[in-house]
Amino acid sequence: MxxxxxxxxxxxxxxxxxxxxxxxxxxxxxxxxxxxxxxxxxxxxxxxxxxxxxxxxxxxxxxxHQIPPEGPTRRDEFIMAGIEVMFSLMVWDTSRNSSIDVLRAALNGNGGLPIHRLAMNTARDVMGMIADFCFRPSVEQWMESMGEVxxxxxxxxxxxxxxxxxxxxxxxxxxxxxxxxxxxxxxxxxxxxxxxxxxxxxxxxxxxxxx
CATH class of the missing domain: 3.40.50.1820 (Alpha/Beta hydrolase fold, catalytic domain)
Known part of the structure; x- marks a missing residue:
């Protein structure tokens, strides 16, 4: 998928x-x-x-609000922005902020347990799917249609x-x-x-x- x-x-x-x-x-x-x-x-x-x-x-x-300008690295920028948002949310949540260093190490490929690396790989994949969806010309129209549910x-x-x-x-x-x-x-x-x-x-x- x-x-x-x-x-x-x-x-x-x-x-x-x-x-x-x-x-x-x-x-x-x-x-x-x-x-x-x-x-x-x-x-x-x-x-x-x-x-x-x-x-x-x-x-x-x-x-x-995190869609970057057009460019060859646009998709990667969106993915990393999404992951950084996740880290920020963990920093503000004192019950979870101790996990950030190990997850960042797993993201960079130089640390973490297999479960941490799996989590970061999954985050990359999902954020990539969201990036592709949000880059569509019709995305704002889709967002507007949320009010129609x-x-x-x-x-x-x-x-x-x-x-x-x-x-x-x-x-x-x-x-x-x-x-x-x-x-x-x-x-x-x-x-x-x-x-x-x-x-x-x-x-x-x-x-x-x-x-």
């Missing part, structure tokens, strides 16, 4: 094998927000009902997470939800990009109405 479309096709087939009929629920954490939104749009395009779509401290539109959307924003990234000031407090997904419910959560997942606001919100 070399594109986001390949991933969506694969996961949709596997989900349909396990659960032929909806309603379906999707959640995207961090960079996988773009995959979750893509999945929801694809399921709805095929007349499936999506009853819950959750963005966990990210929105696909955030990738628009029929599923109820909830965006969880970590206090010390993605809102600290270099984004336009008007998108900082809700990660751009009011701009790109005007009907979304925004929930602000204490904590960093990783430890906020353990907060009761997130745990209860994900399960509300289902458990």
């Amino acid at each position: 070399t594109t986001l479309k390949d991933l969506v096709t694969f996961y949709r087939r596997r989900i349909k094998e396990k659960q032929p009929n909806g309603p379906y629920r999707f959640a995207g954490y961090s960079a996988s927000s773009i995959l979750a939104f893509y999945m929801a749009k694809e399921f709805e395009r095929n007349d499936d009902v999506v009853s819950q779509l959750v963005m966990l401290d990210h929105l696909p539109s955030l990738f628009l 029929r599923a109820p959307v909830t965006v969880y924003v970590a206090e010390k997470g993605a809102r600290l990234l270099p984004v336009p000031e008007e998108e900082r407090e809700d990660l751009g939800a009011s701009r790109w997904v005007p009907g979304a419910r925004v929930v602000r959560v204490p904590g960093g990009h990783m430890d906020f997942l353990e907060h009761e606001l997130v745990i209860a919100g994900l399960q509300e109405g289902y458990i």
